[in-house]
Amino acid sequence: MPQTDLPLEELRRYRPQLPAPDDLQGFWDVTLAEAGERPLDASWTPVETGLVTVETFDVSFAGFGGSPVKAWLHLPARAVRGDGPLPAVVQYQGYNGGRGLPHEHVFWASAGFAQLVVDTRGQGSGWTVGDTADPVGSAAAQPGFLTRGVLDPRAYYYRRVYTDAVRALDVLRGHPGVDGDRIAVTGISQGGGIALAVSALSRGIAAVMADVPFLCDFPRATRIAAGDPYGEVVRYLKAHRDRVETVFRTLSYFDAAVLARAASAPALFSVALMDQICPPSTVFAAYNAYAGPKEISVYPFNDHEGGEAHQQREQLGWLRGRLGLPVGQAR
Numbered sequence: 001m002p003q004t005d006l007p008l009e010e011l012r013r014y015r016p017q018l019p020a021p022d023d024l025q026g027f028w029d030v031t032l033a034e035a036g037e038r039p040l041d042a043s044w045t046p047v048e049t050g051l052v053t054v055e056t057f058d059v060s061f062a063g064f065g066g067s068p069v070k071a072w073l074h075l076p077a078r079a080v081r082g083d084g085p086l087p088a089v090v091q092y093q094g095y096n097g098g099r100g101l102p103h104e105h106v107f108w109a110s111a112g113f114a115q116l117v118v119d120t121r122g123q124g125s126g127w128t129v130g131d132t133a134d135p136v137g138s139a140a141a142q143p144g145f146l147t148r149g150v151l152d153p154r155a156y157y158y159r160r161v162y163t164d165a166v167r168a169l170d171v172l173r174g175h176p177g178v179d180g181d182r183i184a185v186t187g188i189s190q191g192g193g194i195a196l197a198v199s200a201l202s203r204g205i206a207a208v209m210a211d212v213p214f215l216c217d218f219p220r221a222t223r224i225a226a227g228d229p230y231g232e233v234v235r236y237l238k239a240h241r242d243r244v245e246t247v248f249r250t251l252s253y254f255d256a257a258v259l260a261r262a263a264s265a266p267a268l269f270s271v272a273l274m275d276q277i278c279p280p281s282t283v284f285a286a287y288n289a290y291a292g293p294k295e296i297s298v299y300p301f302n303d304h305e306g307g308e309a310h311q312q313r314e315q316l317g318w319l320r321g322r323l324g325l326p327v328g329q330a331r
Helices: 024-036 157-173 190-201 218-224 230-239 241-252 256-262 280-289 308-322
Strands: 043-047 054-062 068-076 086-092 114-118 178-188 207-211 267-272 294-299
Touching: 024 157, 054 157, 068 157, 086 157, 086 190, 114 157, 157 178, 157 190, 178 190, 178 308, 190 207, 190 256, 190 267, 207 308, 218 230, 218 241, 218 280, 230 241, 256 280, 267 280, 267 308, 280 294, 294 308
Parallel strands: 086 114, 086 178, 178 207, 207 267, 267 294
Antiparallel strands: 043 054, 054 068, 068 114
């Protein structure tokens, strides 16, 4: 894939004038306050995985509207972790991926962190499995998730997803084995966009790691991305020619490049300059708008796979440094 977006020097200066709704803060304050009126009802059930260095728990909690959301909690084995609360990482999933099987995502637990791997409601039948339904219906929409409820921010699919993500953070803070002051959020693609949204919507996050994030700069992404998922919005508007303004107003409540203006935690981004799914300019729109301390890893010759294992290695050293942890151990 060739580089088809702006040159890197222009990307570093790219700051689109993305409009924020006048009631953006109030919208999310009300949404999260309503969610907070419901008990989390968290449960932690031990699961046998066959792994000897990681202990796993099947987690359930009440998300948006009280709907159950599933997650895996991975802890370093008791013989390894010793006493005292652990620093932790909350991991959100890529588009149409779920929490997977209990042994799939254990990198951070293997490095000595508590790791919460959170389902995305209604997803998990693409590249890995999920166990969380989305019981809320939608008006007519394109196949996929981006246009579900897109005519009204109160009905929009990602209102439920972002609320679930914030609630997951609250669940982990309530676990007796976790240090609530040392929790990071992370994700790749959609998971990266969710992590950025959570960093703006929830206080007390220690660090943010967003790789090739999706859900950023919707106006540009829908015009230059080579295909799906942004193509879902394009096809919807191709059919509904009279709804352009309404759709982009709804999306502005959920645009990570808009929400990033309210974030404050240290952040490590990554971007791939040949990315055809999340164009690099949309990633830089979020990065340049991000209000907290930030760094970005640039992969000039990669598509949407981004840095993969190279970026994981970068993240591990970076996060230990942010949390004041010695190299080679999580405590």
